Amino acid sequence: MSKIKVAVIGCGAIAQRRHIPEYEANPHVELVAFADPVIERAQKYAEKHGALAFADYRELLKEVKVDAVSVCTPNALHAPVAIAAANAGAHVLVEKPMAATAEEGRAMIEAAQQNGVYLMVGHNQRLMPPHAKAKEILDSGRLGKVISFRTSFGHPGPERWSVDGKDSWFFRKDEAIMGAMGDLGVHKSDLIRYLLSDEVADVAGFVNTLHKEGTDVDDNATCLLRMKSGTIGTLVASWTYYKGEDNSTVLWCENGVMKVGTHPDDQVIVELRNGTVERYKVGAIATNEKQTSSGVIDTFVNSIVTQTPPSISGEEGLRSLEVILAAFESQATGKVISL
Structure with a gap:
C-alpha cells in the first residue's frame, strides 16, 4: 500500500526525541510536512526529508494533504490544532495532556468522529x-x-x-x-x-x-x-x-x-x-x-494501516x-x- 503521509506540528523536544525518529523508523510512513513558529526548527527536518516547512500549522493544513498529524505543540494549542487537523481529514496523534479543559477534550473527540478519523493520545x-x-x-x-x-x-x-x-x-x-x-x-x-x-x-x-x-x-x-x-x-x-x-x-x-x-x-x-x-x-x-522507543508512533501507524481504532483513544485520554x-x-x- 502507499505510504501514510504524516505532518508533525510542533518541532520541540518531544517531536525531536520521540515522534520524528519513530516515524523515520516506521516503514509505512512518509514525513511530508513540519510546522513550528520557530521556522528554522521545521526547516531542519523538512530539508532532511524533502518535505515542506511552515511557521503556521493552518497554512500547512491548507497547503498539504496529509493522512495523519502528530500534535507536539504547547498544551494550550493541543485542542485547536487537533480539531483543525481532524477537520482537514487527518488522523490525529496528540501529546498529553490531550487538552486544557474537559470541554476541549470533548470537542476534539467530536471533531474526529464527525470527520471519520482516529484520535489517539500519546499515553506511552x-x-x-x-x-x-x-x-x-x-x-x-x-x-x-x-x-x-x-x-x-x-x-x-x-x-x-x-x-x-x-x-x-x-x-x-x-x-x-x-x-x-x-x-x-x-x-x-x-x-x-x-x-x-x-x-x-x-x-x-x-x-x-x-x-x-x-x-x-x-x-x-x-x-x-x-x-x-x-x-x-x-x-x-x-x-x-x-x-x-x-x-x-x-x-x-x-x-x-x-x-x-x-x-x-x-x-x-x-x-x-x-x-x-x-x-x-x-x-x-x-x-x-x-530514551527507548515509546511504541506510541508504531501503535498509531498500525491503527491507520489496519483500520483499527486506537486503544488509547480520545475518550481514554479524556478520562485520564x-x-x-x-x-x-x-x-x-x-x-x-x-x-
Missing part, C-alpha cells in the same frame, strides 16, 4: 514493557484484588528536557495551562486506570508551586485517589526530583505486592505472601535520560485528563472531588 506508559507485564500479572488474578497503590513520576523539571531550557513554554501558564501534573501526573492517572481496569471515583489533591522560581505552574502534586472498586492510593507528580528520576508504581494486593520500576535491572518484582519472589527483566521504562483536572479543583476548593 501503557505501552512500556514493564507496565504491559504488570497488567498481564494483574489480569491473571494471581495477586488477587489490588487493595492499595502508589504511583509516582518525578524528574528535575523541563529545563533539562525542553529545547528552550529555562525559557521553555512549560513554565508559561498561558501556554502550558498546567505544570508537573499535565506533564507527568496525567501519565500516571492513565497508567493506574489501565493497570486496574478501573475508573477513578474520588480525588483529593495538593497541587503547588514549591521550588521553581518565576513560574506559576505547579511543580509538585500529591493526590489521593479512590477507585470505583474501593481501592485507594496516591499519585505523585514532581519537577523537583533533583537527584534522580522516579517512574515507579507499587501495588499492594491480597496475595502479595508488585513493584514496577523500583529496581534498576528487575523492572517488575512480585513478592507473594507465601514467600516466593518473582523477578522479571522485561526492558526498561523510557526516561528522559534514557479529568482525574488531573479534579486534583486542581480539589486544591482550589479544599474539597474531595467526585468524578
